Amino acid sequence: MLPHRRPAVGQDGYQASLAVLLGVSLTCGQYVPPTFWSVWWVLETRQAWRYF
Secondary structure: OOOOOOOOOOHHHHHHHHHHHHHHHHHHHHHOOHHHHHHHHHHHHHHHHHHO
16 A cells, blocks of 8 residues: 555646545534644644745
8 A cells, every 4th residue: 555645746636635624624514623633733733834
């Protein structure tokens, strides 16, 4: 099994992973504390700057 790595295909890969994470958050959002998503969003936004 391949090790899980962040896709290095640029913007398309990042958009795809965001779409998957968005679907997961919409499905499981009510079970996860909102503070978790706030911290996750800050971390993801900081990482997103590498793609621009």
